[in-house]
Amino acid sequence: MISYExxxxxxxxxxxxxxxxLWLYLRGIRPEHLSSTVxxxxxxxxxxxxxHSPVDLGAARLDFIDGERWVHEVKSSARPGDADRAxxxxxxxxxxxxxxxxxxxxxxxxxxxxxxxFPYTAEAAAQAETDIxxxxxxxxxxxxxxxxxxxxxxxxSFTDYCWTE
Ligand code: SF4
Numbered sequence: 646m647i648s649y650e651x652x653x654x655x656x657x658x659x660x661x662x663x664x665x666x667l668w669l670y671l672r673g674i675r676p677e678h679l680s681s682t683v684x685x686x687x688x689x690x691x692x693x694x695x696x697h698s699p700v701d702l703g704a705a706r707l708d709f710i711d712g713e714r715w716v717h718e719v720k721s722s723a724r725p726g727d728a729d730r731a732x733x734x735x736x737x738x739x740x741x742x743x744x745x746x747x748x749x750x751x752x753x754x755x756x757x758x759x760x761x762x763f764p765y766t767a768e769a770a771a772q773a774e775t776d777i778x779x780x781x782x783x784x785x786x787x788x789x790x791x792x793x794x795x796x797x798x799x800x801x802s803f804t805d806y807c808w809t810e
Contacts (some may be wrong), residue, residue, distance in 0.1 A: 661728035664790040676802045716750040737765040738773035
């Protein structure tokens, strides 16, 4: 069973997309290598910010932290979504736990040349705590949560698993 300390960015992302996706992932089902969406994300990541060294926090992996204590992360999507913001807060939460009081996160979207700042406020910290609690609640569910409406499953690497009758 996953612990509080083990909750990472992928868990937070799946929490904000689909609880069933999170539940399957937590049980070791890993179809990501089949997903072209994930491969695209890795390719964007590899080519966009190669001059920086990633920061490995164990459960969280960040692209880099600048001299003014902002976390930077490169995204393959075109614009910020709810899951991106939640992940950004989670990384800040992790760093604060390690004693690094970052100011917030700056997300980079090379596909649209946009950046988005997410200051790490008291509300953001509370949201990060709530998200961790929700990941643990999904993890302890005895059965897989219901599927989303199929229209929201586009790009999910579990599509075959969920929708092959
Ligand atoms: S295919 Fe749809 S229901 Fe299944 S895990 Fe993915 S998003 Fe959730």
